[in-house]
Each structure stands twice: as structure tokens, then as C-alpha cells.
Amino acid sequence: MNARIAQLLSLQAGTKVVAEGWVRTKRESKTVCFLELNDGSSLKGLQIVVDLALFNNPELLGKINTGAAIACSGVLVESIGTNQAVELHAETIELFGEAPVDTYPLQKKRHTLEFLREIAHLRVRTNTIGAVARVRNTLSFAVHEFFQEHGFVYVHTPIISASDAEGAGEQFLVTTLDLKDVPKLPDGSVDYSKDFFGKQAKLTVSGQLEGETYALALKNIYTFGPTFRAENSNTKRHLAEFWMIEPEMAFCTLEGNMAVAEQFLKFLFKRVLSRNTEDMEFFSQFVEKGLRNVLEQVIETPFSHMTYTDAVKELEKANGQFDYPVHWGSDLQTEHERYLSETVCKGPVIVTDYPKEIKAFYMKLNDDGKTVRAMDVLVPRLGEIIGGSERESRLEVLQDRMNLLNLNPADYWWYLDLRRFGSVPHAGFGLGFERAVQYVTGMQNIRDVIPFPRAVKQADF
RNA sequence: UCCCCUGUAGCUCAGUCGGUAGAGCAGGUGGCUGUUAACCACCCUGUCGGCGGUUCAAGUCCGUCCGGGGGAGCCA
Numbered sequence: 001m002n003a004r005i006a007q008l009l010s011l012q013a014g015t016k017v018v019a020e021g022w023v024r025t026k027r028e029s030k031t032v033c034f035l036e037l038n039d040g041s042s043l044k045g046l047q048i049v050v051d052l053a054l055f056n057n058p059e060l061l062g063k064i065n066t067g068a069a070i071a072c073s074g075v076l077v078e079s080i081g082t083n084q085a086v087e088l089h090a091e092t093i094e095l096f097g098e099a100p101v102d103t104y105p106l107q108k109k110r111h112t113l114e115f116l117r118e119i120a121h122l123r124v125r126t127n128t129i130g131a132v133a134r135v136r137n138t139l140s141f142a143v144h145e146f147f148q149e150h151g152f153v154y155v156h157t158p159i160i161s162a163s164d165a166e167g168a169g170e171q172f173l174v175t176t177l178d179l180k181d182v183p184k185l186p187d188g189s190v191d192y193s194k195d196f197f198g199k200q201a202k203l204t205v206s207g208q209l210e211g212e213t214y215a216l217a218l219k220n221i222y223t224f225g226p227t228f229r230a231e232n233s234n235t236k237r238h239l240a241e242f243w244m245i246e247p248e249m250a251f252c253t254l255e256g257n258m259a260v261a262e263q264f265l266k267f268l269f270k271r272v273l274s275r276n277t278e279d280m281e282f283f284s285q286f287v288e289k290g291l292r293n294v295l296e297q298v299i300e301t302p303f304s305h306m307t308y309t310d311a312v313k314e315l316e317k318a319n320g321q322f323d324y325p326v327h328w329g330s331d332l333q334t335e336h337e338r339y340l341s342e343t344v345c346k347g348p349v350i351v352t353d354y355p356k357e358i359k360a361f362y363m364k365l366n367d368d369g370k371t372v373r374a375m376d377v378l379v380p381r382l383g384e385i386i387g388g389s390e391r392e393s394r395l396e397v398l399q400d401r402m403n404l405l406n407l408n409p410a411d412y413w414w415y416l417d418l419r420r421f422g423s424v425p426h427a428g429f430g431l432g433f434e435r436a437v438q439y440v441t442g443m444q445n446i447r448d449v450i451p452f453p454r455a456v457k458q459a460d461f
Numbered sequence: 462u463c464c465c466c467u468g469u470a471g472c473u474c475a476g477u478c479g480g481u482a483g484a485g486c487a488g489g490u491g492g493c494u495g496u497u498a499a500c501c502a503c504c505c506u507g508u509c510g511g512c513g514g515u516u517c518a519a520g521u522c523c524g525u526c527c528g529g530g531g532g533a534g535c536c537a
Contacts, residue, residue, distance in 0.1 A: 025498090027496045030493080030494080032496075049495080081497065083496095102488070105471075114530070169535075235534090236531080333534090334532095385537080387537065436537095
């Protein structure tokens with residue numbers, strides 16, 4: 001395996017090397033031709049210098065255009081130019097795949113992200129999407145690093161769920177039934193007993209409930225996998241298929257949960273800033289001005305904490321400027337979440353203890369009987385990035401909550417068993433991975449931070 | 462799902478009061494230059510998203526469908 005361009009760029013002049021990659025631009029003059037070669041290992045490419053007096057092969061050079069795949073051997077030489085320390089003086093060039101200029105969609109000019117979305121199979125060859133891919137890689141690895149270093153066990157919760165107990169959004173149906181000839185029950189409804197699993201099955205919207213079962217044996221666990229929501233939502237921060245990280249901790253209350261969420265986010269930001277210096281500088285300059293400073297500041301500053309009740313008091317002071325005025329009991333809108341983090345706290349804030357009516361059944365009921373131990377981490381620009389809670393660990397209270405919400409406890413028998421046998425305070429949260437990538441890169445649209453976005457009416461490539 | 466904006470050359474866009482389309486970039490040719498968002502000159506490029514309607518005449522006005530973007534809701 002030949003060295004990557006990122007490595008070649010740091011070598012001493014005088015080294016003989018082979019560089020492989022795709023041509024980004026070609027600049028020709030009478031005596032010399034410059035090729036910029038990129039192999040995705042770094043934002044910066046390697047400048048190849050072809051001395052036309054020595055390299056007499058105009059047919060070959062004529063076929064090497066933007067997008068062509070080539071390998072070039074030669075000697076690294078200290079560059080006369082100012083934009084690079086070393087450059088490669090070509091001795092031999094092998095052309096693997098041409099990229100004809102009249103049909104190759106990528107030109108050596110700026111393209112809009114909307115256009116690039118239409119050529120998702122080629123867009124990773126651009127500076128921006130390439131940088132996103134590298135940052136996404138760093139973040140994925142950092143997720144595992146953080147949890148592994150803190151003794152969490154990685155758990156693979158199921159993708160297909162037949163428990164019908166998740167209730168976190170619209171789900172995709174998984175079936176092998178013949179849609180042209182669906183078996184029916186006498187009352188006209190679908191007979192799922194004839195389906196593959198013998199009952200209705202759907203794609204998971206959360207691994208939390210299964211995650212809790214493992215936490216109540218292994219103490220600290222996390223999941224990191226694909227998640228599916230069939231919501232008909234068309235926004236720049238929703239996908240039908242996305243990746244979610246869900247840690248779950250036993251012997252842990254909301255306070256511990258908040259601490260881990262904060263530590264975790266800060267760890268991710270630190271890793272990206274230290275491992276993707278060049279890419280982060282690029283985002284900070286061209287995608288979201290000053291991004292780097294904001295992240296550095298977030299790492300330094302303790303997250304603010306605020307109860308829902310106090311948050312509503314703050315918001316009521318500013319009710320005049322909201323489209324939807326706030327009162328105690330109302331759900332916080334995006335405009336409110338952003339106001340809290342951007343204006344009130346000027347940084348990330350964790351809002352806790354929401355009214356039970358606007359949160360999920362499994363969240364622990366507070367002694368006031370009105371609020372639950374929920375937490376949302378709100379960040380400037382994006383709003384909610386993490387949602388979590390301490391779970392209700394008391395069997396009776398949980399059953400009461402379920403009855404109140406017309407959930408059938410029988411459907412949740414195994415989940416309730418966790419409260420029957422060795423129950424203990426436990427807590428966890430969910431982080432939408434793409435939201436984290438968005439926050440870190442400053443990318444405005446979530447469809448540009450996942451390789452092949454799946455959304456309403458969109459499943460190309 | 463609702464509201465708003467938008468669709469014109471390969472890309473990004475302009476196109477006035479309705480009179481059959483233009484600029485920059487990309488590409489080609491030539492020139493110049495160790496270039497790096499290269500530069501200069503010339504040249505090429507169109508189902509004006511689709512369908513229907515109004516009109517002597519539609520890129521332009523009306524209807525409708527489709528695509529794209531933004532906001533809201535839902536949430537991660």
C-alpha cells in the first residue's frame with residue numbers, strides 16, 4: 001500500500017515516492033503543467049509538477065482532466081510556490097480512469113450543496129463533503145473511545161422491533177406479505193399472524209427499552225446504530241434513517257446523566273478539534289464563521305442548568321418576541337429553545353423537570369406529581385441536540401403512568417420485569433449522530449452530513 | 462401535513478411594461494506566464510421543469526402537476 005497524500009505532504013524533500021489519487025485541477029503552460037492530486041486523506045492535495053521538456057507525452061496529459069484517477073511517481077522537491085512546502089516532480093504517470101470533461105459533473109469551480117445532493121455518489125470528491133466524511137469518521141470513533149474508556153459496553157439492540165412498545169414516532173412496517181394479496185381477518189384487518197414474524201414488525205425508532213435491559217445487568221451500556229422514523233417531516237434537521245447513540249446507566253440518577261452528557265459532548269468536540277485541525281479550519285472559515293472559537297468556548301464553559309419551570313419564567317419575560325407565547329405546561333418550540341441557549345445562557349443549557357404531560361411514559365415522576373426527570377440539552381443554532389431522562393424505576397408508578405396514557409402493560413411485560421427484579425435508579429439519553437456532525441461542522445442541512453440521505457420521497461443511490 | 466420562495470446554457474444566475482433569450486464560471490482554440498479561485502483574446506452551448514389555458518404573440522399572465530429550498534409541526 002502506497003503512502004497517502006496526507007503523509008507525503010509531511011515528508012522531507014528528496015524522497016522518491018508514488019502518489020495515487022484523483023486530479024482536482026490541471027494548470028498548463030508552455031513548459032510546465034501542474035496537477036493537483038487528492039486522495040481524501042486531507043483537504044490539501046499534492047501538487048504534481050510535470051516538466052514538459054522532460055515528460056514528452058501530450059496525448060496522456062490531454063486525457064488527464066479534473067476527476068481522472070492517476071498514479072504518479074517521482075521525487076518530492078521543495079516547492080518554489082508559496083502554497084505548499086513540497087511538490088512532486090513527475091517521472092512517470094499512470095492514468096487509470098479518465099473523467100471526460102464534457103460528461104463529468106464536477107467542475108473546478110464552486111457548486112451548491114443542493115446540486116451536489118443530486119450527485120451524492122460523486123460529491124464526496126469535493127472539499128466540503130470530503131471534510132464532512134473525515135469529521136464524521138472521527139466522531140464515530142470518538143463515540144466508542146469515550147464510552148469504552150469509561151467502562152461502557154457496546155450493545156447491538158435490534159433493528160427490527162415487533163414489541164410495538166417504542167412509541168417514539170411513526171414506524172416503517174417490515175413485512176413479507178404480498179401487498180397485492182394481503183391476508184385478512186374476519187373483521188377486515190390485516191392478519192399479521194401470516195407474516196414473517198407471526199406478528200406486526202417494524203423498524204426500530206429507538207434502542208432504549210432494550211438498552212435498559214442490558215444496563216440492568218452490565219451497569220453502563222451504549223448503543224450506536226441506525227434508527228428509522230417514518231415521520232412526514234421535511235426539514236433540514238430530520239432524516240428517515242439516521243444514526244443514534246443511546247447510553248444507559250444503572251445506579252445513576254438525572255444528575256449523573258447530565259454530567260455524562262456534558263462530558264461526552266465536550267469529548268467529541270475536543271477529539272475533532274485535535275484530529276481534524278485542517279478540516280475544522282476550513283469549516284470555520286467557509287461554512288460557519290468562527291465555528292472553531294465557539295467549540296473551544298463550549299469545551300471550556302460548564303453547561304448551564306435550568307428547570308423547565310425557571311426556563312418558562314425566563315421565556316415569559318420575552319413573550320412579546322415569540323410567534324408562540326409560552327405558559328407553564330406548553331411544549332417548548334424551536335424558537336424558545338434557541339432563545340434559552342443563545343440569549344439567556346449564551347451557550348449550551350440543560351433544561352430539566354418538564355411537565356409529565358409533554359414527556360414519555362417511562363420518565364421518572366418527581367415528588368411534586370407534576371413534572372418528570374427529563375432533560376434536554378439545547379445548543380445555539382440547532383436547538384435540542386440531546387434528549388434524555390432518569391427512568392421510572394418504581395413498578396407501581398410506571399404502571400399508573402401507562403394506564404393513564406392508555407398503554408397496555410401486557411405489551412411491556414419484559415420492560416416491567418426490569419422493575420420487578422432488581423430494579424434500581426437508572427438514566428440515559430439519546431444523541432442524534434448527524435445532529436452532532438452538523439453542530440461540529442456548521443453544516444446547515446442534515447442531508448449533507450450523511451453519505452446517502454433517506455428522507456420523505458428521497459432514497460436515491 | 463401546512464405556509465412562503467424557487468425552477469432559464471454543464472454550474473450559478475439576470476431577463477423591465479407580454480414582442481422567440483443573456484452574463485459570469487465551466488468547456489474548446491490561440492496567446493502569455495512556476496501556476497495554485499491563474500491571466501488575456503476569440504468560440505461553442507438552450508424542450509426557459511411538464512401539461513393545459515388566455516393572447517395576434519408567453520421565459521414573462523392564469524390553472525395544474527412535478528422537482529428543489531426555507532419556515533412550522535414532530536423529534537434525535
